[in-house]
Amino acid sequence: MRNDAAVKTSLRSVVPPFAVMDILAEVERRRAAGDRVWSLCAGEPDGGAPTDVRERAAALLASGERLGYTAALGTAELRATIAAHYERSYGVHVDREAVAVTTGSSGAFVLAFLAALDPGDRVAIARPGYPAYRNILAALGADVIELACGPEVRHQPTPALLDAAIAEHGPLTALVVASPANPTGTVIEPAAFAELAAWCTERGVRLVSDEIYHGLLHGSARATCAWEHDRSAIVVSSFSKFWGMTGWRLGWALLPPELIAPVDALAGNLALCPPALAQSAALAAFTERSYDEATAAAARCTEHRDLVVPRLAGLGLNAPAPADGAFYVYADATALLERAGASDSVELCRRILDEANVALTPGTDFDAVDGGSWVRLSYAASRDELDGALSALEAWVAALPSP
Numbered sequence: 001m002r003n004d005a006a007v008k009t010s011l012r013s014v015v016p017p018f019a020v021m022d023i024l025a026e027v028e029r030r031r032a033a034g035d036r037v038w039s040l041c042a043g044e045p046d047g048g049a050p051t052d053v054r055e056r057a058a059a060l061l062a063s064g065e066r067l068g069y070t071a072a073l074g075t076a077e078l079r080a081t082i083a084a085h086y087e088r089s090y091g092v093h094v095d096r097e098a099v100a101v102t103t104g105s106s107g108a109f110v111l112a113f114l115a116a117l118d119p120g121d122r123v124a125i126a127r128p129g130y131p132a133y134r135n136i137l138a139a140l141g142a143d144v145i146e147l148a149c150g151p152e153v154r155h156q157p158t159p160a161l162l163d164a165a166i167a168e169h170g171p172l173t174a175l176v177v178a179s180p181a182n183p184t185g186t187v188i189e190p191a192a193f194a195e196l197a198a199w200c201t202e203r204g205v206r207l208v209s210d211e212i213y214h215g216l217l218h219g220s221a222r223a224t225c226a227w228e229h230d231r232s233a234i235v236v237s238s239f240s241k242f243w244g245m246t247g248w249r250l251g252w253a254l255l256p257p258e259l260i261a262p263v264d265a266l267a268g269n270l271a272l273c274p275p276a277l278a279q280s281a282a283l284a285a286f287t288e289r290s291y292d293e294a295t296a297a298a299a300r301c302t303e304h305r306d307l308v309v310p311r312l313a314g315l316g317l318n319a320p321a322p323a324d325g326a327f328y329v330y331a332d333a334t335a336l337l338e339r340a341g342a343s344d345s346v347e348l349c350r351r352i353l354d355e356a357n358v359a360l361t362p363g364t365d366f367d368a369v370d371g372g373s374w375v376r377l378s379y380a381a382s383r384d385e386l387d388g389a390l391s392a393l394e395a396w397v398a399a400l401p402s403p
């Protein structure tokens, strides 16, 4: 006999699900049933891992190598190779020991937050923003302070917003930034980044910089590595986006000296080590051919952005902040909501999926306050997918009652 009353579920585990994963599952279900669905909701590049990475993985498997556990913070060779990437890409010297290889950048966030924060510590994040920051932090007992970052500040934190947050809530322990950001694609320009980093160092606030979309930049946009300014920052990055290796589950963090031993101990306890096959194959992500392939994929993203952005107005969408990086546009859908008679972006996206066979992500995933009137479009899809989706959307909008 069940005794439900005695069986506990933790309060900390009550975090909102990541709605985009449900939409992706729905897209897969419909495709399996034979429907043609155009997806502009996936946050993953179309092309997959670079050739050298795939070839190295195949050779490793064929060689019969044991692929056992590695050191908790990753193999010495991969840590050194990632460190060298910073010299090459930013002219920033990184010691191999400062690199912690992790299970995606997602694994790095859990480790970094556990090592740097205690329950009750206040952590500022941008709203709209990547929902996992808020949800992981909440599950770990941090007090999440959302900064309302509208298009006028490129959806990015500013010293003025941080000062206001401190005035309202009290001192902050950490600030999480992402540049380029998800869902907005906006970049914190170098001078503004330097200002934010100085604000953090002056106040002893730990800067956590999500640099997972570095390398995916459009036009003259330039991304800043937090270690160009603040060596007490935690830098988080990943093989998922620039190198198109989402499912390989490999990322890393750059750690200031005082966090290396704590993260080492936590990593060993939580996951033993990051995946050995992915670690070994990822060494080949840093060959010239791999950099060239990833850079060509980033150039295709720029072309896709240039295709999508001019067509937004015709769809009743307005993206006021410049989408300078990653592969997302975050658009105000107020005009389209009105025209479609939809009450919010969740209903709008549901109808667009049902009636136009196009999958978009409602802004509510990224912003629980204002996201009801925003949508995110991902243009990481192939050119065919993108063309099909835009045509289907335009046809659907054209069939709506006139404004």
Ligand SMILES: Cc1ncc(COP(=O)(O)O)c(C=O)c1O
Residues within 6 Å of the ligand: 043, 103, 104, 105, 106, 107, 130, 178, 181, 182, 210, 212, 237, 238, 239, 240, 246, 250, 251
């Ligand atoms: C801003 C941001 N950070 C982190 C992640 C997590 O990526 P991964 O764990 O694959 O490195 C994502 C995934 O979409 C993201 O958009």
